[in-house]
Amino acid sequence: MSKVLQINHEKCTGCRLCELVCAVRHDGISNPVRSRIRVIKWEMEGVYIPMACQQCKDAPCLHGCPVSAITQNYQTGCVEVNPDICIGCRTCVSVCPFGGMSFNSIDQKVIKCDLCDGDPQCVRFCEVQALEFVEAADVSITKKREAAQRLYTADKQAAALKTKAA
Amino acid sequence: MALNRKIAYINLTTGEVKIKPIPLEVRKKFLGGRGLDAYLLYNNTKKGCDPLGPENALMISGGILTATCASATARTHVMAKSPLTGLLGSANMGGFFAPEMAWAGFHHLVITGKAEKPVYLFLHDGEIEIKDAANIWGKTTTDSQWAIQKELGDEEVKSCVIGPAGENLVAFASVMTGVKNAAGRTGMGAVMGSKNLKAVAARGTMDIKIAHPVEAFENNKKFIDQITSAKVNQTQGSLGTPFIWGATNSWGGLRTHNFQYNQLENADDIEPERIDEIATETIGPYHMAGCFGCQVHCRAQYRIPSGPYAGKYDEGPEYTSLGAFGAEIGCRSAETLLTGNHLVDQFGMDNLETGSLISWAMELYEKGIITDKQTDGLELTFGNDEAALEMVRRIAYRKGFVADALASGGIPATEKFGKESFDYLVQVKGMSNLHSDERATPALALNIATASRGSDHLRSRPAIDLYHLPEKVLRKIYGSPIPYDGPINSEQTSYEGKSWMVFWQENVYMGVDCLGICKYHTTFLGATLPNFEDWPKVIYYNTGLEFTPEELWTITERCNMLERLFNLREGLERNDPVKGDVLNHRYHDEPCRRGAPDVIGLYIDKDKFDTMVDELYQYKGLDKNGRPTKKTLKRLGLEDEPSHLV
Amino acid sequence: MAIKGGKQSTAESLRKTRTFGKIRCHNPSCMERIAPEPGSDHAKCPTCGMEYRLFWVNDNLPRIRGPVWDVNRELAERTFAEKQAAAAAKKTNKGGK
Numbered sequence: 001m002s003k004v005l006q007i008n009h010e011k012c013t014g015c016r017l018c019e020l021v022c023a024v025r026h027d028g029i030s031n032p033v034r035s036r037i038r039v040i041k042w043e044m045e046g047v048y049i050p051m052a053c054q055q056c057k058d059a060p061c062l063h064g065c066p067v068s069a070i071t072q073n074y075q076t077g078c079v080e081v082n083p084d085i086c087i088g089c090r091t092c093v094s095v096c097p098f099g100g101m102s103f104n105s106i107d108q109k110v111i112k113c114d115l116c117d118g119d120p121q122c123v124r125f126c127e128v129q130a131l132e133f134v135e136a137a138d139v140s141i142t143k144k145r146e147a148a149q150r151l152y153t154a155d156k157q158a159a160a161l162k163t164k165a166a
Numbered sequence: 167m168a169l170n171r172k173i174a175y176i177n178l179t180t181g182e183v184k185i186k187p188i189p190l191e192v193r194k195k196f197l198g199g200r201g202l203d204a205y206l207l208y209n210n211t212k213k214g215c216d217p218l219g220p221e222n223a224l225m226i227s228g229g230i231l232t233a234t235c236a237s238a239t240a241r242t243h244v245m246a247k248s249p250l251t252g253l254l255g256s257a258n259m260g261g262f263f264a265p266e267m268a269w270a271g272f273h274h275l276v277i278t279g280k281a282e283k284p285v286y287l288f289l290h291d292g293e294i295e296i297k298d299a300a301n302i303w304g305k306t307t308t309d310s311q312w313a314i315q316k317e318l319g320d321e322e323v324k325s326c327v328i329g330p331a332g333e334n335l336v337a338f339a340s341v342m343t344g345v346k347n348a349a350g351r352t353g354m355g356a357v358m359g360s361k362n363l364k365a366v367a368a369r370g371t372m373d374i375k376i377a378h379p380v381e382a383f384e385n386n387k388k389f390i391d392q393i394t395s396a397k398v399n400q401t402q403g404s405l406g407t408p409f410i411w412g413a414t415n416s417w418g419g420l421r422t423h424n425f426q427y428n429q430l431e432n433a434d435d436i437e438p439e440r441i442d443e444i445a446t447e448t449i450g451p452y453h454m455a456g457c458f459g460c461q462v463h464c465r466a467q468y469r470i471p472s473g474p475y476a477g478k479y480d481e482g483p484e485y486t487s488l489g490a491f492g493a494e495i496g497c498r499s500a501e502t503l504l505t506g507n508h509l510v511d512q513f514g515m516d517n518l519e520t521g522s523l524i525s526w527a528m529e530l531y532e533k534g535i536i537t538d539k540q541t542d543g544l545e546l547t548f549g550n551d552e553a554a555l556e557m558v559r560r561i562a563y564r565k566g567f568v569a570d571a572l573a574s575g576g577i578p579a580t581e582k583f584g585k586e587s588f589d590y591l592v593q594v595k596g597m598s599n600l601h602s603d604e605r606a607t608p609a610l611a612l613n614i615a616t617a618s619r620g621s622d623h624l625r626s627r628p629a630i631d632l633y634h635l636p637e638k639v640l641r642k643i644y645g646s647p648i649p650y651d652g653p654i655n656s657e658q659t660s661y662e663g664k665s666w667m668v669f670w671q672e673n674v675y676m677g678v679d680c681l682g683i684c685k686y687h688t689t690f691l692g693a694t695l696p697n698f699e700d701w702p703k704v705i706y707y708n709t710g711l712e713f714t715p716e717e718l719w720t721i722t723e724r725c726n727m728l729e730r731l732f733n734l735r736e737g738l739e740r741n742d743p744v745k746g747d748v749l750n751h752r753y754h755d756e757p758c759r760r761g762a763p764d765v766i767g768l769y770i771d772k773d774k775f776d777t778m779v780d781e782l783y784q785y786k787g788l789d790k791n792g793r794p795t796k797k798t799l800k801r802l803g804l805e806d807e808p809s810h811l812v
Numbered sequence: 813m814a815i816k817g818g819k820q821s822t823a824e825s826l827r828k829t830r831t832f833g834k835i836r837c838h839n840p841s842c843m844e845r846i847a848p849e850p851g852s853d854h855a856k857c858p859t860c861g862m863e864y865r866l867f868w869v870n871d872n873l874p875r876i877r878g879p880v881w882d883v884n885r886e887l888a889e890r891t892f893a894e895k896q897a898a899a900a901a902k903k904t905n906k907g908g909k
Contacts, residue, residue, distance in 0.1 A: 010450065011452045012452075013452075013454055013455050013456035013463040014455050014456060015455075015456030015457065015458060015459055015460050015461065015463065016262070016458055016459065017456075017460070017461065020233075020235060020458075020459050021235070021383065021386075024235045024376055024379050024382070025383060028375065028376055028379030028380075029374060029375050029376060029379075030233050030235060030269075030373075030374040030375075030376060031269060031371065031373045031374060032269070032371075033371045034373075043308075043312075043344065043345060044308065044312075044345070044479055045479065046449060046453070046455065046467035046479060046481070048455070105371060106371070106373065121383075124387070125387065125390065125461075127390070127394050127461045128452075128461075128463065392824060392827065395827070395830075396830070397830060397832070397873060400869060400870070400873060401869050401873065401875060404869050404870075405869070409875070411878075412867070412875055412876050412877050412878055413838055413876060415878055416838040416862075416864065416876055416878055416879045416884075417838040417839065417840060418888075429884075429888075431884070431885065432881050434878070437877060437878060439867045439877055606840060632840075633836075634840070634843040639826065639829065642822050642825075643822055643826075646822055657840065657841060658840045659840050659841065689823070693826060694823050694826040694827050694829070694830060696821065696823045697821075697822075697823060699821035699822055700821045700823055700824070759888070759892055760888050761888065762838055762839035762840065762842075762860075762862060762887075763839055763860060763862075763888070763891040764839050764841040764842065764860075765839075765840060766888055766891040766892045766895060767891070767892065767895035767896070767899075
């Protein structure tokens with residue numbers, strides 16, 4: 001089974017450490033332009049959402065690439081760009097619905113999350129666990145559990161109210 | 167490379183911009199951030215210059231580690247001669263501005279002159295433009311930032327700005343970035359206002375190459391683990407800085423009703439746990455935010471729960487706001503606290519100075535020194551929430567006799583309120599104190615009396631003195647990197663060995679400010695956090711510069727001495743009641759009446775206090791009058807200042 | 813080279829001295845370690861009599877929220893009166909000599 005990068009944006013503190021470690025891990029350089037993950041913010045709402053490649057199963061970037069530089073690694077589930085083939089046309093950037101494909105304006109090439117070969121460093125550094133690396137199958141059941149918990153709590157509160165009224 | 171970030175000299179009168187490299191020799195002497203700013207201030211201002219005149223120089227900087235692969239290199243430092251104190255002006259803030267400035271290619275700005283009409287600076291990828299700020303002038307701190315982003319068409323632009331208070335030259339106006347990050351103390355916002363400089367905006371995409379990226383990366387992970395595993399930072403990450411309130415208010419270390427009491431009783435509604443509940447109710451369970459690259463996340467988010475500003479979003483409140491809109495003015499309402507915090511953020515003024523001066527005015531009003539006529543009928547009594555908030559609004563716009571006087575700062579206001587008012591002004595060097603009462607803690611009293619920017623807790627406070635650490639542990643911490651075998655004492659009420667602790671902390675805090683990292687990542691509130699011994703690795707891996715802990719110590723001593731030299735040049739005298747290293751007489755004359763049994767009845771013994779100052783001077787290499795000896799200047803390489811190396 | 817590897821710094825070596833699950837009395841010369849019942853919202857110092865309200869940051873990290881106000885006030889007033897009386901007595905003694 002392949003693992004996926006799960007983003008729990010409500011936990012994000014907006015510190016952008018993920019951006020820093022991503023750039024340094026890949027390029028040895030601090031520069032958000034080089035980061036595969038970016039935190040998008042609504043400052044006056046206090047909302048911060050990290051955005052990265054979703055590693056789509058039916059990836060628009062892969063289909064859109066005119067030189068077939070993008071492939072899917074079936075073992076890891078990771079969508080990969082071969083820099084030797086890439087011509088830097090940025091078609092993948094424009095077709096990606098999430099902005100997951102980034103363009104590094106300094107080296108003039110596209111960059112994307114490669115899950116750090118199975119050990120994503122953004123996840124390792126994110127102490128609040130806004131970023132997690134989980135089995136793809138677990139994502140949905142975790143969400144179900146959280147939603148069920150909310151229902152359960154609401155139910156209990158309603159029951160307490162009923163008892164009070166009686 | 168971090169080391170190829172530039173320094174820019176900007177003259178707003180002529181519009182001339184000069185961009186220069188920072189020589190390695192300068193880095194080795196002053197590192198960057200506050201230390202290098204102190205050097206630049208001393209070199210670029212003349213004795214007696216008008217703080218609000220074009221000749222004052224305003225420095226905005228990041229530290230030597232800003233935006234490198236180190237933890238929490240978020241701090242922006244602002245320095246100039248202070249309009250509040252007439253001495254050293256210096257303030258520091260978190261957020262995201264300094265890193266953006268570094269990616270734009272700059273570490274240091276030296277801004278002089280005065281623009282003809284409102285302008286802002288735009289720093290981007292090695293270039294600096296002076297732009298018209300006519301459409302932004304008059305806006306609040308947050309509106310200004312979003313307006314700049316809109317005008318430049320780029321939401322990634324980060325700015326530090328002034329609000330209405332800075333424009334109106336309120337002597338304690340702050341420079342701000344983000345929603346609440348404020349370089350609040352000593353009126354740096356007024357200096358910007360006096361230059362018609364509304365904002366400095368930055369946007370950068372320039373590489374900062376890490377000297378040894380793999381090592382820097384793994385070392386940073388270790389560093390972060392050390393920091394986030396500390397109890398104090400776990401607590402801080404849950405409650406923010408207000409967490410200090412619980413302990414301080416329990417033992418009686420709070421300054422309330424100006425200085426009449428040392429505890430705010432029955433103030434459960436403004437306890438940090440209550441604020442946390444409000445944040446949870448109005449934002450959600452995850453309401454803590456962090457500055458750049460920091461995992462402590464001590465900045466709370468909230469919406470004002472009720473009252474005329476209900477629903478407004480803001481961040482904080484910091485511990486200082488609990489004092490400003492709680493302890494000092496005797497108010498016990500979360501609504502007042504959160505509203506007051508919001509107002510000072512929006513107007514751009516120092517919450518601490520604002521609250522402190524309002525509480526001073528309240529005592530003067532209750533004692534009849536300020537009259538109803540002077541307040542335009544405003545009942546300026548302790549615990550009057552409405553009056554306090556009205557005063558904040560009046561001060562920002564200098565409305566009415568009392569507010570206008572307060573807006574000039576405490577010392578100038580005494581000239582308007584009469585000589586008697588001076589006795590009640592709890593200040594050092596013209597700057598108000600934090601809402602902390604140091605009568606039971608001689609170490610902390612020495613800290614505020616001798617701090618370089620006036621009464622202040624972030625210059626040399628040995629906060630861990632409150633933890634009653636065993637002597638063995640204290641010796642371990644305070645005996646490195648320079649051996650110390652003098653007296654040391656675990657009791658916070660003791661005078662023994664405290665001067666060394668203050669000296670040591672003064673150097674540590676200068677260290678973090680030169681590096682551009684946050685004080686919650688060093689020996690400040692936690693005893694197990696990194697300092698001199700841990701820094702050489704971080705600096706080496708990120709910049710390639712090699713230092714020993716001892717060398718770093720000497721650099722911090724040098725930078726502190728530069729601040730001292732500046733203050734001496736501008737009139738500091740050891741026993742001067744206005745510009746001296748002294749405390750308000752109330753510290754010596756009025757014993758504590760509240761708090762824990764061991765605190766009751768304590769006051770600062772004048773003779774023992776003077777001995778502590780003597781000792782501190784000795785450690786710093788100053789004579790009895792607080793002036794550096796020739797030998798000290800030679801040892802620190804400061805005998806030829808100003809030396810204009812950059 | 814100035815950069816030594818391996819050796820622990822003071823900060824790192826002090827890490828193991830961190831204690832969890834306890835609070836310390838805030839009376840400066842008392843500083844008694846108190847281990848409150850997990851989850852309890854009150855604690856009384858067995859040595860000096862100060863009584864505190866508690867808050868739990870997490871299951872292992874209790875902290876003092878504030879004093880119990882009436883206990884605190886009573887202690888403060890009594891101590892202040894005692895100390896004032898003692899100081900006054902000292903003064904009279906001195907005057908007599």
